[in-house]
Amino acid sequence: MKPGNGKLIPMNRPHRLLEKVRRYTSKPDLFLSDSPAAVSLFLDALPHADSGLLMKMLPLLGCTGDDRVLWPLFNLISADSLDDSLRISAAIHLGLAASLSKDPFDIRNALIEKLNHPDAAVRSSCALSLGWRYNRPAVNALADHLSDPDRDVRAAVVAALSAVEDETALTLLENRLKRGQKSEQSIIFLNLWRFNNHLGKVEDIYVNYMAAADTDLRLNILVGLAMLPISPKLLDLYRRFVTDTNAHIRCQIVENLSTVDPLQYKILTPYLHKLLDDEDAMVRQATIKLFARSD
Numbered sequence: 001m002k003p004g005n006g007k008l009i010p011m012n013r014p015h016r017l018l019e020k021v022r023r024y025t026s027k028p029d030l031f032l033s034d035s036p037a038a039v040s041l042f043l044d045a046l047p048h049a050d051s052g053l054l055m056k057m058l059p060l061l062g063c064t065g066d067d068r069v070l071w072p073l074f075n076l077i078s079a080d081s082l083d084d085s086l087r088i089s090a091a092i093h094l095g096l097a098a099s100l101s102k103d104p105f106d107i108r109n110a111l112i113e114k115l116n117h118p119d120a121a122v123r124s125s126c127a128l129s130l131g132w133r134y135n136r137p138a139v140n141a142l143a144d145h146l147s148d149p150d151r152d153v154r155a156a157v158v159a160a161l162s163a164v165e166d167e168t169a170l171t172l173l174e175n176r177l178k179r180g181q182k183s184e185q186s187i188i189f190l191n192l193w194r195f196n197n198h199l200g201k202v203e204d205i206y207v208n209y210m211a212a213a214d215t216d217l218r219l220n221i222l223v224g225l226a227m228l229p230i231s232p233k234l235l236d237l238y239r240r241f242v243t244d245t246n247a248h249i250r251c252q253i254v255e256n257l258s259t260v261d262p263l264q265y266k267i268l269t270p271y272l273h274k275l276l277d278d279e280d281a282m283v284r285q286a287t288i289k290l291f292a293r294s295d
Contacts, residue, residue: 239271
């Protein structure tokens with residue numbers, strides 16, 4: 001554009017790009033209907049977007065099934081300095097994008113290589129990105145990092161292995177429970193429920209470890225069990241531990257049952273009635289809410 005003196009005034013292209021991006025983030029259906037042009041626009045805008053806008057862009061980029069998003073997202077999670085929440089979100093959506101790719105070989109290998117990066121935040125985000133369903137070629141590489149010195153990396157590795165839903169990964173985690181430290185066991189118990197194709201085996205692992213576990217690990221196990229469908233084996237476990245000496249255990253069992261149809265745990269009603277007079281106010285309140293819900 002030329003003013004009266006004939007000098008060129010540059011258009012503010014980043015501003016115009018970001019305005020278009022904001023229009024798409026407010027109307028996700030429009031973004032999907034305009035893909036792949038909308039993807040091109042988003043990729044051009046990535047270097048100019050602030051953290052708030054990036055958080056809105058990432059879910060849309062991850063679900064497109066367009067391989068053009070893979071490497072820009074990879075570069076984002078590999079950046080030296082990046083907000084933790086943004087890096088985690090980018091990692092999750094990179095994993096989604098990779099799972100939709102027809103040929104994820106190169107991006108998988110690049111992520112595996114970054115598992116040895118000196119920055120724990122990068123290692124953690126790359127581990128998360130590898131956690132897509134049936135990503136079996138990444139299982140061994142992820143397993144090699146179960147002993148990473150950083151706790152967040154270990155947690156990301158366990159979450160990724162669980163998301164793959166491979167029986168080999170489940171066996172690896174089960175073996176890790178036998179020799180891992182308590183912090184590792186805790187992370188594993190909080191993630192085992194993700195193995196949707198092996199819930200029977202997962203339930204057995206939880207139940208078998210419950211008796212010998214300390215209070216902290218029992219709570220982790222119960223949090224995991226809350227994600228499993230109710231079963232006779234699970235009802236029997238709840239029956240045995242609903243009178244546990246620790247109030248947090250009793251309360252967690254009540255909270256687990258609060259998401260279940262009352263008819264499914266009818267056999268536990270006599271035990272639950274006793275909790276209405278529990279010595280702990282937290283347990284009493286949770287039980288009152290449970291019965292109020294079933295009325």
